[in-house]
Amino acid sequence: MPVVRDLRVLLRLTNFRRLLAVRLLSQCADGVYQVALATYVVFSPEKETSPAAIASAMAVLLLPYSLVGPFAGVLLDRWPRRQVFLYGNLLRALLATGTAFLILASVPDWIFYASALSVTAVNRFVLAGLSAALPRVVDSERLVVANSLSPTAGTLAATLGGGIAFGVRLLASDSDAVVVAVGALLYLCAALAALRMSRALLGPDDIRPQPRIAAAVASTARGLREGLRHLAERRPAARALGAMTVMRFCYGALTVAVLMLCRYTWGKTESDGLALLGLAVAISGAGFFAAAVISPWTVGRLGAFGWMTACAATAAVLEPALGLTFAPAPFMVAAFILGLATQGAKIATDTVVQTAADDAYRGRIFSLYDVLFNVAFVAAAGVAALMLPPDGRSVPLVVMVAVLYGGTALFLRRTA
Numbered sequence: 008m009p010v011v012r013d014l015r016v017l018l019r020l021t022n023f024r025r026l027l028a029v030r031l032l033s034q035c036a037d038g039v040y041q042v043a044l045a046t047y048v049v050f051s052p053e054k055e056t057s058p059a060a061i062a063s064a065m066a067v068l069l070l071p072y073s074l075v076g077p078f079a080g081v082l083l084d085r086w087p088r089r090q091v092f093l094y095g096n097l098l099r100a101l102l103a104t105g106t107a108f109l110i111l112a113s114v115p116d117w118i119f120y121a122s123a124l125s126v127t128a129v130n131r132f133v134l135a136g137l138s139a140a141l142p143r144v145v146d147s148e149r150l151v152v153a154n155s156l157s158p159t160a161g162t163l164a165a166t167l168g169g170g171i172a173f174g175v176r177l178l179a180s181d182s183d184a185v186v187v188a189v190g191a192l193l194y195l196c197a198a199l200a201a202l203r204m205s206r207a208l209l210g211p212d213d214i215r216p217q218p219r220i221a222a223a224v225a226s227t228a229r230g231l232r233e234g235l236r237h238l239a240e241r242r243p244a245a246r247a248l249g250a251m252t253v254m255r256f257c258y259g260a261l262t263v264a265v266l267m268l269c270r271y272t273w274g275k276t277e278s279d280g281l282a283l284l285g286l287a288v289a290i291s292g293a294g295f296f297a298a299a300v301i302s303p304w305t306v307g308r309l310g311a312f313g314w315m316t317a318c319a320a321t322a323a324v325l326e327p328a329l330g331l332t333f334a335p336a337p338f339m340v341a342a343f344i345l346g347l348a349t350q351g352a353k354i355a356t357d358t359v360v361q362t363a364a365d366d367a368y369r370g371r372i373f374s375l376y377d378v379l380f381n382v383a384f385v386a387a388a389g390v391a392a393l394m395l396p397p398d399g400r401s402v403p404l405v406v407m408v409a410v411l412y413g414g415t416a417l418f419l420r421r422t423a
Contacts, residue, residue: 017153022144022208027157028200029092030137034161036096036193037130038168039175040103043186044123045266046176046281047110058395061263062388063120069381088143088209089201091136095129096198102126103191110184137161140209166292168193173285177278234372237364243312244363246422248376250315251356252383253415257322257408258349259387261330265338267399273335283335287342294346302354311355316419318348318355323412330405 017023048064106122137157145153172186179185238245265287274280305314322345329341356376364372394404 017145017149017156020144022204023153025200025203026137026140026144026209027160028203029096029197030157030161031164032193032197032200033092033096033130033133033137035164035168035171036099036103036190036197038165038170039172039186039190039193040126040168041165042169042172043176043183043190046172046186047119047183058263058267058388058392060116061266062385062392063116064123065259065263065388066385069385087206088136088140088211089204089206091132092201093198095133095136096194096201099126099129099133100191100194100198102129103187103194107184107187107191110187134161136209139211143209169288170285173281176281234375238372238375241363244360244372246419247311247315247356247359247363248379250319250415250419251352252379253411254319254322254349254352255380255383256387256390257326257411258345259384260391260404260408261326261341261345262384263388263391264330264395264399264401264404265342267395267397268333268335268338271398272333272400287339290339291342291346294343294348295350297343298347298350298354302351305351306355306358311359312419312422315352315355316416318352319412319416319419322348323409323416326412327405327409330408331402333400 044064045061048060102122102125106119106126109119109122141153141157168190171189175186175189176183238248266284269280269284269287271280273283302314305317309317325344326341329337329344332338360372360376391404394407395401
């Protein structure tokens with residue numbers, strides 16, 4: 008198969024392997040750190056976890072991607088990318104180490120969140136830099152395969168990092184500080200891996216004077232406005248993004264519910280609850296993988312909007328049927344189905360946006376897509392914080408989510 012052949016060629020490219028190693032170590036560390044943050048907020052024995060605390064943690068994890076992301080390129084076009092990977096990961100290692108000490112010192116939550124926010128904000132520069140540097144180590148003929156392989160491998164590395172975090176926490180007597188320290192060590196390894204590449208290898212080439220930072224930021228803001236205007240003129244892309252935003256909101260609200268159920272209802276101890284949460288994450292991840300396998304076929308048969316409609320309708324029917332039991336086994340089945348439905352809809356949305364938007368605006372629209380995707384998740388956590396009781400059992404929340412899924416399916420059906 009041509010893809011397999013190209014993949015083998017890519018892995019023989021020394022600089023591609025080195026850049027991939029930086030990505031894998033960085034995103035594995037991200038997975039460790041993010042799970043450590045979530046478990047510290049939710050499963051620390053000394054904390055009385057609330058949905059509001061979970062919403063705060065999600066905001067810390069996700070909002071930097073949305074707020075910093077569109078403007079990261081302004082600075083990435085000024086700094087050597089190899090140095091971004093080196094110093095960015097060194098900085099994250101230092102900040103993560105500081106977070107570990109803050110956990111041990113039991114500081115007020117706002118200090119802890121400020122430290123965590125600093126770590127996740129730097130992450131956007133590293134991830135954007137990895138994507139920008141890829142054409143410097145791969146020829147244009149195989150760039151599409153490289154763009155497919157690298158983010159997928161990074162996602163798997165982040166998932167592995169989450170698994171490492173769960174394992175370390177269970178082995179280290181529920182010590183979140185130890186888990187964060189492991190993440191700091193992986194950030195350090197990512198920084199050292201960057202040193203295997205020369206400073207000039209990854210660019211950017213300084214071939215013309217750069218505008219002042221303030222002017223560049225203002226230009227980026229204007230570009231995003233132009234992207235939004237272009238999106239309004241491309242109705243299929245706007246409909247797909249709107250539907251995907253609602254489905255992401257639903258997934259986020261149920262994620263908070265599962266966290267509370269694992270913490271206070273299903274697990275007799277914090278360790279039991281953490282194990283159940285790990286299982287739910289793994290099962291939902293299996294749903295994401297299943298979506299990646301079947302979506303090309305289903306989109307080919309049903310069309311992108313037809314597949315999105317099927318995903319939303321399936322979720323609307325099965326989510327209340329399984330969720331209203333508030334029992335672990337049905338919820339695990341729901342985790343798989345909703346993982347499949349959410350990722351299947353995202354794959355279809357990506358396809359619609361890529362085909363409906365002009366190439367000149369595609370990057371800006373995907374930046375807006377990234378903002379909507381993450382803000383919807385954080386907004387869902389905030390709404391769930393208002394609706395959920397401490398034990399996570401909320402019939403109104405489950406019903407609201409089912410209605411939103413059903414409304415999305417009807418909207419897609421009528422506008423397709």
